[in-house]
Amino acid sequence: MNLYGNTKKARLVLENMQSFEGKLIGYPHSSSGEVVFNTGMTGYPETISDPSYKGQIQCITYPLVGNYGVPVSKSDPRETLLESDKIHLHGIIISDYSVEYSHSTGIESLSSWLYANKVPGLYDIDTRMLTKTLRENGTMLGKIIVDDNDLEFYDPNTDNLVQQVSHKEIKTFGQEGKNVLLYDCGCKNSIITNLLDRGVKVTRVPWDFDFNKVDFDAVLFSNGPGNPEVYTSLIEKAKELIKTEKPILGICLGHQILSIAAGATTYKMPYGHRGQNQPVMEGQSNKCYITSQNHGFAVNDENLCEGWSTWFKNLNDNTNEGFRHKSKDILSVQFHPEAKPGPVDTTFIFDEFINAINKISKLTRS
Structure with missing residues (x-):
């Protein structure tokens, strides 16, 4: 052979x-x-x-x-x-x-x-x-x-790598359900699949899209390449969206974008986390999850603005792996809950996001 x-x-x-x-x-x-x-x-x-x-x-x-x-x-x-x-x-x-x-x-x-x-x-x-x-x-x-x-x-x-990998056209996936506005910073297909599996409609938009042009129920900032501090216009959009009552989820680069918008800083790691066996611990429950990760930058959560709390920590090097807002439905994780490849221990992140969307919808109707 x-x-x-x-x-x-x-x-x-x-x-x-x-x-x-x-x-x-x-x-x-x-x-x-x-x-x-x-x-x-x-x-x-x-x-x-x-x-x-x-x-x-x-x-x-x-x-x-x-x-x-x-x-x-x-x-x-x-x-x-x-x-x-x-x-x-x-x-x-x-x-x-x-x-x-x-x-x-x-x-x-x-x-x-x-x-x-x-x-x-x-x-x-x-x-x-x-x-x-x-x-x-x-x-x-x-x-x-x-x-x-x-x-x-x-x-x-x-370089602005997000500009190079983001789809240039708006595309909608699914026909029914609440509309999730997905900022495509280099989005993996599995993120879209996980949302569709939970009964929502997904509108994938370019990284520089003006969210005021469409009606939506929630926002997701996707994974993507590069140095998060390069994407200043995207950070400004995140700051504006944080002021609303819309549920927001950030994944990987999206987590870093939301972190900067929330007052934190980011830094380049010596060699990053790239693999499928990174252990993280949830702060409130002390539960440990094995996660898939792919990032070379990390969040310094010591200077998060008031109203935010650390959600996950990496058990290997104690770096930040997630945070959430104390009163708003804003969730953000550094790891990949959609996996592909890797363990699916943390797909419940998507469930929490969808539950937040449904909760806001019920409050709006009442």
């Missing part, structure tokens, strides 16, 4: 000039971005199709990747197993690659999927050493160099 196929050599060069030579899969061109690592053991199609990875080169720490192929991409979030309709990251780094794949949903190899999306990948890399380097030194800029076609290092955190 040919486990590899392509033996064309290429290399990853970090900004500290440390170099890792490997073999190429995917698209044969050089690429640059921020090098990060993900510790998930499964779910590489969902992870790679997550728009939150825009501008990043992802090192997958699990040793064997590609063995169950890639499922078909569909435009309807309810029918696809992928989290978006394209790959947004700038490259992947893996240890062992399997050309042969076997799964009931697999229709193509990982390499062919990368090629179709013009994304390069490297295998036969010492990912343990690379991950150790990133843990000890923090995430670094890096570049995949193919055929000695060198290029400049690229820092994605200085």
Whole structure:
């Protein structure tokens, strides 16, 4: 069995000039971005199709990747197993690659999927050493160099990445139920699916949409890529919405946007949380949940404005994982309650959000 196929050599060069030579899969061109690592053991199609990875080169720490192929991409979030309709990251780094794949949903190899999306990948890399380097030194800029076609290092955190991944057109999902205005900052399909499964209508709007133009019952700020402090206009919209009585939910980048709007600050983490086994504790109940996470920035909740309280903390490093308003129906979490990939321990976050919408609706009618 040919486990590899392509033996064309290429290399990853970090900004500290440390170099890792490997073999190429995917698209044969050089690429640059921020090098990060993900510790998930499964779910590489969902992870790679997550728009939150825009501008990043992802090192997958699990040793064997590609063995169950890639499922078909569909435009309807309810029918696809992928989290978006394209790959947004700038490259992947893996240890062992399997050309042969076997799964009931697999229709193509990982390499062919990368090629179709013009994304390069490297295998036969010492990912343990690379991950150790990133843990000890923090995430670094890096570049995949193919055929000695060198290029400049690229820092994605200085750009408006949300503008690049957000859908440009308004689209409505579902026909009945309360209308959730979904600010698409790079929204995963599974967030839409979780809302639809709970009987609401979802209106997905671009990141810079004027919410005064439509009627809605609640707001959700989605996940997405980049430095939250870059998105000043989105933060201003969040500040305006906080003043209303509409239920609001923030997820991942949406959590950071709401945090800044609520008076908190954010900071870049040394190497972030990217994986499917991050433990968080709910402050009131002291219950622990295992969560899926993908973020390189975190919230400093020490300077939240009065009226807000910390909801979740990370049990590994005590960083903020969520907060809520003490009197309004505003919920916000750093982790991904929709998972995909990862555990679904915290899907109750969506239930709380829907319950808040229904409660406000009953009060309005009375």
